[in-house]
Amino acid sequence: MKLRILKALLRKEIKLMRRNPIIPKIIVMMPLMVMLVMPLVANLDVKQVNVTVVDNDRTDISRRIVADLQAADNIDVTDNCTSYNAALRTMDDGTADVILCIPYRFAADMLTAPEPLDILANGVNANKGMLGARYVAQSVAGTLKEIRRDSGIVAETTESSVINRFNPTLNFRNYMIPALMVMLIIIICGFLPALNIAEEKETGTIEAMNVTPVSRFIFVLSKLIPYWVVGLIVVTVGMVIGRVVYGLAPEGSIGQIYLAAILFSLVMSSLGVIVANVSSTMLQSIFIMFAVVMVFQLMGGLFTPISSMPDWARYLTYGIPPRYFIEIMRAVYLKGTSLGGLWLQYTALGGMAILLSVIAALTYRKQS
Amino acid sequence: MNAIVDISHLSARYGRTMALDDVSLQVDKGELFGVIGPDGAGKSTLYKILATLMPPASGGASVCGLDIVKDYRDVRSRIGYMPERFSLYKDLSVQENLKFFAALFGVSVKKNFDLIAPIFRQLERFPDRKAGALSGGMKQKLALSCALIHRPEILLLDEPTTGVDAVSRSEFWDILQSLKNQGITILVSTSYMDEANLCERIAMIDRGRILGTDTPARLVARLGERLFAARADNMFRLLEELRRLPQVKECYTFGANLHAVVSDDFDPQQAARMMEHCGLKGVSITPAEGTIEDLFIKLTANEQ
Numbered sequence: 001m002k003l004r005i006l007k008a009l010l011r012k013e014i015k016l017m018r019r020n021p022i023i024p025k026i027i028v029m030m031p032l033m034v035m036l037v038m039p040l041v042a043n044l045d046v047k048q049v050n051v052t053v054v055d056n057d058r059t060d061i062s063r064r065i066v067a068d069l070q071a072a073d074n075i076d077v078t079d080n081c082t083s084y085n086a087a088l089r090t091m092d093d094g095t096a097d098v099i100l101c102i103p104y105r106f107a108a109d110m111l112t113a114p115e116p117l118d119i120l121a122n123g124v125n126a127n128k129g130m131l132g133a134r135y136v137a138q139s140v141a142g143t144l145k146e147i148r149r150d151s152g153i154v155a156e157t158t159e160s161s162v163i164n165r166f167n168p169t170l171n172f173r174n175y176m177i178p179a180l181m182v183m184l185i186i187i188i189c190g191f192l193p194a195l196n197i198a199e200e201k202e203t204g205t206i207e208a209m210n211v212t213p214v215s216r217f218i219f220v221l222s223k224l225i226p227y228w229v230v231g232l233i234v235v236t237v238g239m240v241i242g243r244v245v246y247g248l249a250p251e252g253s254i255g256q257i258y259l260a261a262i263l264f265s266l267v268m269s270s271l272g273v274i275v276a277n278v279s280s281t282m283l284q285s286i287f288i289m290f291a292v293v294m295v296f297q298l299m300g301g302l303f304t305p306i307s308s309m310p311d312w313a314r315y316l317t318y319g320i321p322p323r324y325f326i327e328i329m330r331a332v333y334l335k336g337t338s339l340g341g342l343w344l345q346y347t348a349l350g351g352m353a354i355l356l357s358v359i360a361a362l363t364y365r366k367q368s
Numbered sequence: 369m370n371a372i373v374d375i376s377h378l379s380a381r382y383g384r385t386m387a388l389d390d391v392s393l394q395v396d397k398g399e400l401f402g403v404i405g406p407d408g409a410g411k412s413t414l415y416k417i418l419a420t421l422m423p424p425a426s427g428g429a430s431v432c433g434l435d436i437v438k439d440y441r442d443v444r445s446r447i448g449y450m451p452e453r454f455s456l457y458k459d460l461s462v463q464e465n466l467k468f469f470a471a472l473f474g475v476s477v478k479k480n481f482d483l484i485a486p487i488f489r490q491l492e493r494f495p496d497r498k499a500g501a502l503s504g505g506m507k508q509k510l511a512l513s514c515a516l517i518h519r520p521e522i523l524l525l526d527e528p529t530t531g532v533d534a535v536s537r538s539e540f541w542d543i544l545q546s547l548k549n550q551g552i553t554i555l556v557s558t559s560y561m562d563e564a565n566l567c568e569r570i571a572m573i574d575r576g577r578i579l580g581t582d583t584p585a586r587l588v589a590r591l592g593e594r595l596f597a598a599r600a601d602n603m604f605r606l607l608e609e610l611r612r613l614p615q616v617k618e619c620y621t622f623g624a625n626l627h628a629v630v631s632d633d634f635d636p637q638q639a640a641r642m643m644e645h646c647g648l649k650g651v652s653i654t655p656a657e658g659t660i661e662d663l664f665i666k667l668t669a670n671e672q
Contacts, residue, residue, distance in 0.1 A: 004474065005471065011468075016460070208455040211449045214472055
């Protein structure tokens with residue numbers, strides 16, 4: 001009896017979803033667009049740093065520094081100014097990200113009492129300025145080391161080397177691709193059920209449903225199941241694109257990714273149902289959903305690391321479901337962490353899924 | 369006791385507004401019962417409570433002997449409710465809507481088709497048309513079919529004829545009559561006073577209170593006053609002049625005429641002469657039959 005009702009409800013949901021002029025297209029197009037475009041666009045790597053050089057020394061050594069700079073990857077010497085003030089103007093114009101100032105008699109004093117080199121970074125784009133200054137400093141340091149070696153002086157400094165584990169090239173893309181799939185599930189599995197139920201409220205069909213003997217658990221289940229399936233499809237499409245287009249395959253097991261995706265889809269769709277239950281129009285439900293999704297995206301560790309948040313915010317993130325899903329996705333994708341190593345995240349996600357789906361069923365009122 | 373719907377001292381409120389105030393009603397099995405009242409009288413609230421969509425603030429009601437609060441689940445399979453607003457899935461076809469609702473109630477369309485056959489016949493011509501693309505009258509018939517598919521004992525129809533054209537309206541009442549003949553109890557609400565006479569018994573409701581419950585004829589008899597219909601070339605002036613006469617207790621617009629409630633010493637010929645004397649032309653004042661609407665005006669006027 002119950003199963004037959006659920007089947008009838010699901011058949012209706014699928015028919016309505018397919019006949020909707022927009023929803024099926026969004027379900028297909030959005031993951032494609034996000035996975036194909038976003039990894040290229042949402043990128044924190046700094047590809048080109050424009051440098052203005054003020055060479056007050058004009059010796060072989062200073063010219064060698066500039067030539068090496070020009071030859072370095074990611075660095076482009078765009079201007080060569082005669083005065084410091086002129087160089088500052090290029091930064092004002094926005095043509096220079098970094099200014100390198102080589103002091104007078106730099107070469108002559110280099111081996112005895114070196115004058116410091118000035119590197120000025122444009123902080124308007126904090127990330128670019130910081131990385132740019134570091135690139136320039138690295139390049140100059142390399143040149144100076146060579147010069148010292150050529151003149152037979154052994155460097156006094158100990159060298160340190162950095163090796164990036166799990167993401168050897170520190171490719172931001174590898175960091176983003178698992179996170180983008182999280183974002184897709186947040187949007188598709190969170191918004192669609194909320195809109196779906198709010199729409200039934202607006203058109204009045206929910207009233208006809210409410211006088212039938214359909215129980216609210218069955219009704220809510222019929223709203224959740226289609227979006228689990230959609231969530232799994234989205235993750236599958238995401239993984240295929242990640243592998244084919246970006247050559248990024250999960251290090252860990254695919255089953256683990258699916259398990260996390262199922263739990264997280266359930267969390268998001270339950271949340272969507274709860275939002276629809278407390279709002280009476282589609283507009284209201286959209287606004288509440290936006291507020292929730294915004295917090296999820298900014299506090300879930302999607303773009304900015306949780307470890308750099310203030311303490312109070314870090315504690316808050318324990319209550320934010322995407323935090324766990326993002327951790328699982330990145331760990332499984334990049335490190336290949338096993339289920340045992342992520343039991344905390346899976347338990348938290350599973351607990352939230354159960355809690356929220358129960359709340360979703362309880363807040364659905366058949367009576368006004 | 370054969371009351372299939374038994375409402376006693378039912379009250380409902382939205383915030384501070386009383387939507388229903390101590391409503392008591394009995395509807396007998398197999399009756400075609402009308403709930404008549406203007407917009408905002410509380411008809412839809414009464415229906416929502418009977419359909420178990422809203423709990424009453426106080427008092428109670430039973431449907432088929434089942435309490436609407438305690439046994440709300442069982443009540444739902446015994447009633448067929450058609451809300452005021454069209455509430456079927458617009459993107460499902462005629463056939464799909466019917467099958468869907470049948471499945472929810474666990475019945476087969478085929479087994480109960482005899483009940484809806486007379487209504488559904490006109491819809492059968494386009495089984496694959498989307499419900500949203502049907503005309504107003506057709507939507508009404510589809511909604512009624514869906515409300516009937518599980519063979520309910522009681523049909524709750526909330527303003528089914530509002531916004532439906534005159535031909536479809538009279539067709540709809542014929543359908544209700546034939547459903548009644550099949551033994552289904554029907555509770556229909558309307559704000560069209562002329563539809564009152566099509567019901568066996570009616571309850572007049574205004575501002576959440578029942579003004580009277582009886583057959584339409586007996587209710588009209590309660591009017592107990594002489595009534596005249598009047599018309600002239602300038603209706604507005606006629607209204608003003610008639611109201612000035614001491615024998616006229618009440619005068620109001622009624623369709624294309626005016627209705628005047630008068631005392632026993634009112635002489636229509638004399639009154640007509642007086643009106644013509646005032647400069648009105650084509651004055652006619654003739655005795656009129658009282659209707660439910662006249663009663664409504666009388667009862668609600670006393671209240672104010």
